[in-house]
Amino acid sequence: MTSPDNHRAGFACFVGRPNVGKSTLMNALVGTKVAITSSKPQTTRRVIRGIVHRPDAQLIIVDTPGLHRPRTLLGERLDSLVLSTLTEVDVIGFCVPANEPIGKGDRFIADKLSAVKKTPVIAVVTKCDLASKEQIAQQLLAVSQIAEFAAIVPVSAESGDQLDVVADVLIEHLPESPPLYEGGQLTDEPEQVLVGELIREAALEGVRDELPHSIAVVVDEMLPREGRDDLLDIYAHMFVERPSQKAIVIGHKGERLREVGTKARKQIEALLGTRVYLDLRISVAKDWQRDPKQLRRLGFYD
Ligand SMILES: Nc1nc2c(ncn2[C@@H]2O[C@H](COP(=O)(O)OP(=O)(O)OP(=O)(O)O)[C@@H](O)[C@H]2O)c(=O)[nH]1
Structure with missing residues (x-):
């Protein structure tokens, strides 16, 4: 495969409490429906990848299930899956919705993320279409106070606002590399x-x-x-x-x-x-x- 100089390629994943909009954000970035979304928590059980193709970069997104305290055996497997995913990616997007106060669940995840020291974490404030400008500003400040992030970006997957900024910021943290997948391929999920x-x-x-x-x-x-x-x-x-x-x-x-x-x-x-x-x-x-x-x-x- 030929690629321009300074081409970047690598892996990103989004983590966050159930229902914060991770799947919707990934679908919006990739531009097609590859992970299921629902208004009920924890419907994503598999690691599903979507690929964003750009002339200068290829961003491969691994969609993870909600991080949560294990309740059943399935829950435990999900958590170990999530943690091993986190160490394998180049950048992590930590999602917090703009329209809900930061809670215990968010802090629990932020703590887990701070243990994955070698992977940069971008905080993504999701669902901004559901919050006022003031609420968004307050949420950005609140997020900056729970942990150290490489960047904090507000976005709305619903309206498409700032999607390109989220992609840019994630791509900044990918290594220089030729494309890892053929052009046009949206997902490698069977x-x-x-x-x-x-x-x-x-x-x-x-x-x-x-x-x-x-x-x-x-x-x-x-x-x-x-x-x-x-x-x-x-x-x-x-x-x-x-x-x-x-x-x-x-x-x-x-x-x-x-x-x-x-x-x-x-x-x-x-x-x-x-x-x-x-x-x-x-x-x-x-x-x-x-x-x-x-x-x-x-x-x-x-
Ligand atoms: N208004 C609005 N709703 C959103 C946005 N993003 C997601 N939602 C809604 O929020 C709900 C949860 O979204 P999902 O993408 O399934 O959330 P998730 O974090 O992947 O959830 P789990 O699979 O449970 O971890 C769905 O009803 C979405 O339609 C957004 O940007 N704006």
């Missing part, structure tokens, strides 16, 4: 994982309060229909923890499950640009969040 995330997002719609973290999706197979290059057969399994949850997902006479299947299929077709036949099953994997074997089977590795 398609199967993206497809699984779209199914999970569709399944959670409308039932997040009842089943916030209890649905996992495994895509078993994706293969072109024999003799047809315009149709992809996808076989996927949803797992819930209890029979009562299965009943919720299926709905009256299977109506909800059909809706979930249709919605997910349309989104997958839009993502992959091909027609799709989706075979979607649902099983109970008892207490999968607490069982190491089940977690491994569902793709959460040590």
